[in-house]
Amino acid sequence: MTSTQWAAIAVILLILGLIAGYFAAPSRVTTVTKTVTVGATGAPAKTVTVTQTKTVSPEGRKIRAAWIYVGPIGDIGWTYAHHQAKEMVDKKYDWLETTHVESVAPADAAGVIEQLISQGYDVIFTTSFDFMDPTLEEAQKHPDKIFWHCSGYKRAPNMGTYFADFYQVYYLNGLMAGALTKTKKIGYVAAHLIPEVVRHINAFSLGVKEVCGDCKVYVREIGAWYDPTKARQAAESLISEGVDVLAFTEDSPTVVQVAEEHFQRGERVLAFGHYSPMEKFGKDVCVSGQLVHWEVIYDDILSKIYAGSYTPKNLQDIDYWWKLKEGAVELGCAYNQPVNPKFIDELRSIKVNEKIQLPNGTVIENPDVYTLVMARLVQMGAVWTGKKWVFVNDETFDPFTGPIYDNEGKLRVLPGQRIGHDELWSMQWWVDNIVGPSLGG
Numbered sequence: 001m002t003s004t005q006w007a008a009i010a011v012i013l014l015i016l017g018l019i020a021g022y023f024a025a026p027s028r029v030t031t032v033t034k035t036v037t038v039g040a041t042g043a044p045a046k047t048v049t050v051t052q053t054k055t056v057s058p059e060g061r062k063i064r065a066a067w068i069y070v071g072p073i074g075d076i077g078w079t080y081a082h083h084q085a086k087e088m089v090d091k092k093y094d095w096l097e098t099t100h101v102e103s104v105a106p107a108d109a110a111g112v113i114e115q116l117i118s119q120g121y122d123v124i125f126t127t128s129f130d131f132m133d134p135t136l137e138e139a140q141k142h143p144d145k146i147f148w149h150c151s152g153y154k155r156a157p158n159m160g161t162y163f164a165d166f167y168q169v170y171y172l173n174g175l176m177a178g179a180l181t182k183t184k185k186i187g188y189v190a191a192h193l194i195p196e197v198v199r200h201i202n203a204f205s206l207g208v209k210e211v212c213g214d215c216k217v218y219v220r221e222i223g224a225w226y227d228p229t230k231a232r233q234a235a236e237s238l239i240s241e242g243v244d245v246l247a248f249t250e251d252s253p254t255v256v257q258v259a260e261e262h263f264q265r266g267e268r269v270l271a272f273g274h275y276s277p278m279e280k281f282g283k284d285v286c287v288s289g290q291l292v293h294w295e296v297i298y299d300d301i302l303s304k305i306y307a308g309s310y311t312p313k314n315l316q317d318i319d320y321w322w323k324l325k326e327g328a329v330e331l332g333c334a335y336n337q338p339v340n341p342k343f344i345d346e347l348r349s350i351k352v353n354e355k356i357q358l359p360n361g362t363v364i365e366n367p368d369v370y371t372l373v374m375a376r377l378v379q380m381g382a383v384w385t386g387k388k389w390v391f392v393n394d395e396t397f398d399p400f401t402g403p404i405y406d407n408e409g410k411l412r413v414l415p416g417q418r419i420g421h422d423e424l425w426s427m428q429w430w431v432d433n434i435v436g437p438s439l440g441g
Contacts, residue, residue, distance in 0.1 A: 061095060062095050062096065062097050063093075063095060063096050063097070063122070063123060063302060063305055063306055064097045064098075064120055064121045064122055064123065065096065065097070065098050065121065065122075065123040065124075065125065065302065066098065066099050066100065066101070066116040066121040066123070066124050066125070067082060067083070067086050067098070067099075067100040067101075067125045067127060068100070068101050068104050068109060068112055068113065068116075068124070068125065068126045068127060068128075068131065069082060069083065069100060069101065069102040069103065069104060069127055069128075070103070070104060070105075070106075070127065070128035070130065070131070070225060071102065071103060071225055071226045071251050072102050072103050072226070073100070073102050075226050075251040075252055076251070076252060076253050076275075076276050076278070077225075077226065077250065077251025077252060077253075077274060077275045077276060078127075078225065078226075078251045078275055079102060079127070079226075079251065080251075080275070080276055081275050081276055081292045081294055082127045082150075082294050083100065083102075084294075084295075085292075085293070085294030085295035085297075085298050086098055086100060086125075086294075086298065088295040088298075088299075089295055089298045089299050089302055092299070093302070093303075093306075095306060096302060096306075099116070099119075099121065101116070104131075106128070106130035106131060106134065109126060109130075109131045109134040109135065110134040110137060110138055113126070113134070113135070113138040114138070117138075117142060117145060122144075122145050122146065123145070123146045123147075123148070123302070123305060124138075124145065124146070124147045124148070125147075125148045125150065125298075126147070126148070126149050126150065127150045127151075128150070128151070128225075129150075129151045129152055129194060129196065131149060131152075132149055132151075132152035132153075132154055133154070135147055135149045135152075135159065136149075136154045136156060136159060139156045139158050139159035140156060142158075143157070143158055143312060144158075144312055145158060145312060146158055146159075146305060146310065146311075146312050146315070147159040147160075148160050148161070148162055148301060149161050149162075150162055150163060151163050151196055153319075153425060155315060155316050155317070155318070155319065156315070156316060157312065157313050157314065157315060157316050158312035158313065158315055159315055160301075160310070160315035160318035160319065160320070161318070161319045161320070162297050162301065162319070162320035162321075162322075163320065163321055163322070164292050164293065164294060164296075164297060164322050164323070164328035164329050165321060165322070165323050165328075165329070166200055166290045166292070166329055167199050167200055167202075167203040167323075167399065167400075167424070168203070168323055168324050168329070168380050168398075168399060169290045169324065169329050169330070169331050170200045170201075170203040170204040170207070170247070170290065171203040171204065171206055171207040171376070171399035172207060172288070172331055172373050172376060172377065173204060173207065173247060173272045173287075173288055173289065173290070173331075174203065174204040174205060174206060174207020174208040174209075174210075174211075174247075175207040175208075175210060175211050175369055175372060175373055175376070176207075176272075176287055176288060176339070176343070176347060176369060176373065177204070177207070177208050177245045177247065177270075177272065177287075178207060178208035178209065178210065178211030178212035178215050179211045179212070179346075179347055179350045179369040180245060180270055180287065180343065180346065180347070181212065181215060181244055181245045181270075182244055182268065183242045183243065183244045184212060184214060184215045184216065185215070185216060185218060185241070185242045185243045185244065186208055186215060186216070186217045186218070186243060186244075186245045186246075186247070187217075187218050187219075187220070187235070187238030187239070187243035187245070187246045187247070188201055188204065188217055188218065188219045188220070188246070188247050188248060188249075188436075189220050189222060189231055189234045189235055189238070189246065189247075189248035189249070189250055189255050190219055190220065190221045190222070190248070190249050190250075191221075191222060191223075191224060191225045191226075191249050191250045191251070192221065192223065192224075192225070193219075193221050193436075193437065193439060195424075195425055195426050195427045195428060196425075197249050198427045198428060198429075198430070198439065199424050199425075199427045200249060201217070201219060201249075201430075201434065201436070202400075202427065202430065202431045202434070203399050203400070204217065204247055205217040205430075205431050205433050205434050206399050206400070206404070206431055207399065208433060209431070209432075209433045210352070210354075211350070211352055211369060211372075215433060216433055216434070216435055217433055217434045217435070217436075218238055218241070218243060218434075218435045218436070219430075219434060219435065219436030219437065220234040220237065220238060221436075221437055222234050222250065224250075225250065225251050226250065226251040226252060227250070227252075228252045228254040231248065231250045231252060231254040231255055232254050232255075232258055235248075235254070235255045235258040235259070236258060239258070239262060239267075239269055243269075244268060244269055244270065245269070245270045245271070245272075246258075246259055246269065246270070246271045246272070247271070247272045247274075248271075248272075248274055249274060250274070251274075251275065253273070253276075253278045253281040253282075255271055255274075256271045256273055256278045256281045256282040256285065256286050256333075257281050257282060258271075259271035259282055259285040259286075260281065260282035260283070260284060260285050260286075262285075263282075263284045263285050264284075269285060270285050270286075270287050270343075271285050271286055271287070272286070272287055272288055272289045272290075272333070273286050273288070273289025273290070273291075273332075273333035274289055274290055275290060275291070275292055276291070276292075277289075277291065277332075277333060277334045277335055278333050279333040279334040279337075279340060280334075282333075284342070286333040286340055287333070287339065287340050287343050288331060288332055288333055288338060288339050288340065289331075289332060289333035290329060290330075290331070291329065291330040291331070291332055291333075291335060292328070292329055292330075293327060293328050293329065293330060294328075296322065296326065296327050296328050297320050297322055297328055300320075301320070321421065323380070323381075324377070324380045324381050324382040324391070325380065325381025325382060325391055325392060325393055325394065325395060326381075326391065326393075327382075327389065327391045330382075330389065331373075331377065331382075331384075336387075336388065336389070338373070338374075338377070338384050339370065339373070344370055347368065347369040347370035347373070348368045348369070348370045348371070349368065350368060350369045351366050351367070351368055351369075352366065352367055352368070352369060352372055353366055354366070354367075354372075356372065356375045356376075356379070357396075358375060358378055358379065359378065359379065359392070359394060359396050376397060378392075379395070379396045379397035380395050380396075380397055380398075381393060381394055381395050398418050398419075400413065400418060400419040400424065401413070401416065401417070401418050402414045402415050402416060402417040402418075403415045404419075404431060404432075405431070405432045406429045406430055406431060406432060407429075407430040407431065407432045407433070407434050407435075407436075409432070410429075412429060412431075427441070428440065428441025429441040
């Protein structure tokens with residue numbers, strides 16, 4: 001290779017390095033250069049120098065971020081998922097230093113925040129709806145610190161909100177639940193009936209109804225985010241009343257384990273996982289589920305803090321509400337597996353009398369349930385290629401599109417109308433195929 005060719009390669013490498021640095025690095029970076037010598041083996045002693053670049057934290061600047069969890073990091077549910085995401089971003093960035101406090105009661109949240117601030121942490125993530133008010137109070141006391149509250153709606157100049165919402169995925173699981181039930185009785189074990197959980201149960205039940213118009217969803221509230229004993233009792237109670245498919249919002253894999261135990265005794269009881277990959281707890285019964293990617297949101301937030309885009313003065317209107325199209329949530333009870341292969345043939349054998357139009361104009365008439373699930377994914381911005389997920393920033397379908405009636409016969413959503421963000425976040429009524437505790441909404 002001639003020296004001219006080596007020089008051309010050097011220029012290309014330099015350009016590629018500059019482009020990569022431009023897109024990958026936050027704005028507050030320092031570029032350093034190092035000169036190396038390159039040349040072909042055995043070539044004349046002519047060499048070309050290539051300037052290599054790398055980014056380093058300006059003046060050793062670090063972001064010190066702390067997470068406050070409502071449950072134990074080993075719950076295999078909500079807290080486990082947040083903690084795994086924290087660990088991912090911590091390993092990714094050398095400018096990030098993190099810590100966490102687990103199993104914090106809402107009454108203790110303010111004191112824990114004070115302790116973390118006294119230890120020098122300047123970004124605080126609080127990861128429970130019940131932490132909302134103490135987080136706001138602490139944000140007002142410490143206007144120079146940055147706060148982020150998960151699943152709430154109160155904000156301040158130095159306090160933003162964020163959430164990875166599952167309602168689209170619950171709807172998809174409902175489609176499959178409605179297809180797979182034999183008794184037409186489906187059970188739901190709920191931790192607390194706050195608007196978030198009600199929204200998810202309603203979305204699930206709308207999916208059930210689309211496939212099985214005379215199916216009912218029976219709700220049991222256990223009054224705890226993490227209580228395997230109460231979750232087991234609720235699941236067993238529902239099964240004893242004829243339920244043969246279970247879904248849940250509780251931070252342990254107990255409901256899936258109960259379904260697997262019944263399967264091993266020769267009883268067909270199926271389940272859908274929640275928050276974390278739960279197929280391993282019920283390989284014969286876990287059809288699909290909801291998986292979260294909090295790391296997508298944490299990465300975006302922290303990178304923007306580091307770059308100077310987010311400050312203690314401009315978070316008042318920052319509310320992350322990310323769903324399928326942003327890659328913040330995923331369908332499945334195992335990563336990169338939207339549906340347990342054991343159930344695909346059965347889902348393919350059940351047809352639904354409806355017409356689906358994909359964003360590209362393709363019309364699917366009378367799809368089987370598996371095809372319906374895949375089509376709805378596309379309509380909500382997530383495409384499963386068979387090997388990986390591809391996300392499209394577009395939504396042409398929403399489960400909460402009217403007409404929708406509540407279980408007292410009242411028309412809640414007009415034909416063709418979609419429920420907006422604020423209504424979804426304050427939802428306190430049941431759709432018409434749910435049998436559950438009175439909500440008073």
